[in-house]
Amino acid sequence: MSLNERDKSQLRSALQEAVIKCSERCLYQSSKWAAELLNAIPEAEVSLDDSRLSDASSGYASTVIAPNTDPAEAVLEANEMSNYLLAKSLFDCREYDRCAAVFLPETTLTGIVSPKEANATPKGKGKGKSKATASNSRPRNGQAIPKISQRSLFLSLYAKFLSGEKRKDEDAEMVMGPQDLGTCKNKQLITVSRVLDTWFESRRTEEGEYMDGQGWLEYLYGMVLAKEKNEESALFWLVRSVHMFPMNWGCWLEMTSLITRVDDLNRVMSRLPQNIVSFMFHIHTSLELYQHDANLAHSLDQLLNIFPSSSFLMTCNALLSYHAKDLVAAEQNFSHLLSLHPYRLDSLDHYSNILYVMNARPKLAFLAHLCSNVDKFRPESCVVIGNYYSLLSLHEKAVQYFRRALTLDRACLSAWTLMGHEYVELKNTHAAIESYRRAVDVNRRDYRAWYGLGQTYEVLEMHAYALWYYKKAAGLRPWDGKMWLAVGSCLQRMGRNQDGIKALKRALLADSYYEAGSSFESAADSMRGDPEILLQIAGMYDTLGEVEDAKAYMEMCVAQEVGPAGESQGETIAIHRDSPGGGSDDAGEGGGRGTGTEGTGVTAATSKARMWLARFAMRTEDYATAGRLANELCQDGVEVEEAKALIREVRSRTESAGGGPP
């Protein structure tokens, strides 16, 4: 997917327009996004003539206000220019209520909202659409919306919406304080949705179709509906909006937050326009859903061809590596991004997570230093600093910084989750559960929060609850062995060994999936968990009384000391079934302790497995094996006493049984 020069210049002008239009409507983040992307397109090696030509043709383009293509709207906009400028200035000064009142004074608003309430159907709010159709035929007693341009309407309603958000934030108490229950509502939502409802109804054609608007009001409506948890209709309006104006990234982000499953994404994709932004949306949303596959990487590469220096796409790239558990690549990506945009703080919290996992303390410290130097009152900076303190095991301080991040932005997802982790470390389970819960409330796709909830409940020994949350996490990350391991262990605790074995086998499979799909280091990472899982499975089989299976898995567990050297898990199992002695022999000679590059060496799990095997051999009167295994245990220096006792027992048994063999 490469673009020629003409396409590029088209894209460029479209992005320019998007920047201007977004900033006209005070959608700062969207306009920032578009502007970043705009500057990521490499300038073609245009000759001087060309640029002069294009300059001449476009003439002086206003960088503040873009012309409207709809003539009627253009007339309206021209008429209310001064009012609009006032409203925009007020908005920029964050006087939201005053801004809204420029076009929609309170009296007008109540005129639109309240009469409807008087004779509207008594169905509750939040069913805007059905209600709208119901009241459509009825003549309106209420005041009509004043005849203003869509831009002004958007601006005023958006201001109203934001003033509600602001008030909500102000009403909310200190983060995690006694009054902070997360129950504060945006009180302006109803007003805004009523007005929009009325407006869209008034623009309905005879056939019940909506007249095409400019896309912005649809976006706002979608957003408001999403806040009211009316997700289906929200999606409907958002899709309409992106059809009309695809360059509004905020709109796409709203859609992303509405999509919680890959299936949803695929369904939505069919309803979306096919353009470069929807392409990006797909990638972004997939990443949000923790997807990672070759397709995604390929399309990201294509996009990166067009926007080689786009920080957004580079972040996506890094996250892709991260989800693929390729930490080194992810770290390099982020590091490169940092070198290109040293002042950009967005998404550096992900970077800090990566560094945290890699235990790169100096680098994390440096990152925290950098962030704090750029702006210490950004949620991202606070998260980075919190991560650093967490790595230093200064958990109180970490909590303090996560709280600060949340004070700055209550919707800061990672801070909620990380704070939950810190509370777990501090053994404050109630607070941990609450923060995890808040994280999940903000974003239902956060598997770490689900997993954390599960862990916390496990600590509290409420296994049924824990299982529920682990299952949620596993559903979000079906290819993560850790999740299945958690599910399995939980099931084991609850005494559901059959299900537990299934879950653990799934975990083994998941690990081998990563092994196949990603690079070498991460494979080694996931391998490390194996002996424990195997031991656990074996233990469950043992309790179920299926001794053969138990033995097989125990042997596999012991075999992990050497490592399967690149074979897939299934094959390993087969191999070790054939020759159970071979692998453990090597391990017994101490080869596993350093020679095998992929083996885990002697661990507590393998030793336990060996002990079990030795006992098992005793029971089945296979004294030779038992003696050998016990000897190995002695050599490994684990549970020496017990092993020696075993050896003595073996000796006495063999003596008594053989009656003095040579």
Add this chain to the structure above:
Amino acid sequence: MSRFLNPAKIGLLALIELYTDKTVPTSAIVDVLSFVTSHLIDNDISSPALSSSDQWQQAESIVNLVISISDFEKVLTPHTAASGIPGRNLWYVFVDKLWKIDSLDALHQFFDSCSALLAKTKEELRHDVEMGIPPPAPEVIQLSRNSPFGAFVRRSQLEFTRLRFHDAIELWKDFVKYRGTTAAYYSKKASAFQQLSFDNVLLAGKNEWGQSVEAIASVAYDDILRENPNATLPVSTDDIEKLLEFQVDQMQKFGNRVPLNIRHQFHNLVRDSYMVPSLSHYLSYLEAWRAGDYATSFDYLHRYFDYTMQNRDRSFYQYALMNLAVLQADFGCHKEAIAAMLETVSTARENRDMTCLNFALNWLFHFGRAHPEVTPELESKSQLGTGKESLTFLRSRAKETGAWSLWSSVLMSEAKMCLSHGESVATALEHLVRSSQILVERNMQNMIGSQLSLNIALWDRLGITYLSTTTCEVFLQCHARYAIFDEELKVKSRQASMLALKGKYDEALGRLGSLDADSLRSWKPSQYWHKFRGIIELRRDLHHNNLDGAELLLSQLLQSKSEDLEPDIAFSIDTLHIECLVRRGNLEDAFTKVEKMIAELQEENKDIALRVRLLLLKAELLDKCGRPQKAFTIVVRATNIAWRARLIPYLWPAIGAIANILCSLGEFEPAMQLLYAVLPRSLECENSIMTAKLYSHLGDANVGMAGKMPPKSNKRKEYLMKGVEAIEKAFNYYSSVEDINKQCEMMAKKATIMKVAGDYVLANDYAASYLALRRDTAHLKI
């Protein structure tokens, strides 16, 4: 900036670590440890090794350590390291240690690892035993937790934990900058050194980031990498507080002003300090007060108490009032001062603050003594009672409450009162001895000054000049550095005036000039000092008969007389004024002035010595008018008073005046007897003018006797010769004080006597030298 930590403290920590690692060789241990300790412990500045010029050295060393690493270099360079590469000195090892802290994370680790320096607590040891960790070997140096080093290490750790993240960053950046000056040295010694070595992450990221590493570095370290003249200094609030306390302490103890260079440095530090303690307003107040800037000091005093009110509430109100009163008194607003002090007394009573109350009462008493013109209304209005009563009250209070300094100062006041009322010298001495016993018992060095100055005054009054000079010398040699500067100044001027009485003007001026110029920056001492110099110059001018110059000086001195707060200076100015008038021949004005002064004195009930002096002056004036007999009652009264009060230095001139009167009555024989009795004792007083005058009286009496003898008789000749001899002596004494007029007079007398005696050659000679003297006078005038 942080409250406690700064790069210098990190350096000290590193040094302590080096010490516990045994990298410091045995020969250097004392140096290194004393260096570290001097910065950890507020050592008392009054250790005897310090002279007045190094009083401020500690402040300077604090400042130096804060602003640059070179202090470490000075201490460490001379020593070699005990381990590591041979030939490397301790400074290298230290720098190396600092550069090993190569990232923010390493800084965190550094502070984390500090706990390894400390001796373990019992619980930790128990825990270790449980975990199977062996106890540290006995030869390992471990800091006990409550030792100065241990406390410092623990405090540093605690403060570091308390730092917010961005404060930690600031500390790190400051540290990078602080260390930066050693980069040149370290790069020479360490081969792997690079430009980005200050942060290992940057160094490691160089490969990855390439060119943009500069951009990243500049984002992270903003202005450090460039040479920035406005860069801030890494000062911690702790340093500022230490410096402030030190300065306030110095100013209160010695009454000095802060030396200029230290003040500049301190200002720079305060400018960069994150938080300025309110004590700095107090410092500014003291500064302004010493500088004589009334408005500013007033402003700062109010500001200080405004800022401190909030955390100390009203319980310290009396101190605010007391400061206010002292300040007002110092600037001559006596009525306001009294009012403020009375309020202090009532507030202190209300708050039961005994120390404050005692101080205030003591102050009020002294103030009342010094400014009697304000007190009468006061005494009638309040229940403070008269001087004596309040003194006894104070003494009993001081004894009860154990306020030793108050007690001794009360005793001294009593002694002083005894002396000035002309009461028994023995009683005064008894008070003095008691006070001195308290001083010695309680080792109150700061009070020795006033004790000794009282001693000096006592010997002076008893006419034993030798003892008083010795006491002066003792004070200057042994006690001056503990006393406030004012006392040193007073004693030095006392010495100077004694020298001036002997005619050693240059030496006197030199003695005054030898005072610390820095201390003289304070307004009041410098005023005093200037006036005193003026008086000595004036005296010399008068003696040189340089009346124009003298009048110029006098006009300046008289101008500020009204605001002059030192009564003795005012009195000497007045007497010199009279002398000037006399020399001008304006006896009438001189006489009215003396009359006025006597009247004033009687009203105010002042020191008895002054009265005697005025009486003598009056007698002298009458003598000048040629009516010595009229002064007879005056002189007898003066003699009587002087005798009763043992005011020896005034007793002899009084006797001289009586002898003079006797001479004028023709009673030469008793006059001579009187003079012969008096003269030897008067020599003890080492007052040249007085002695000269006595001798000249003796000469007159002898000549008078010669007149009674039959002409041409041997007796007559003998008396004449005796007269000449006496006059010769008078001439010598006069010439030692360079009194031209009198010299001429004596010379003329000698010539006359010679002529009478018939020795014309000698008479001619004397006449010629008389003329020469006159010429010299004319010469001196120019």
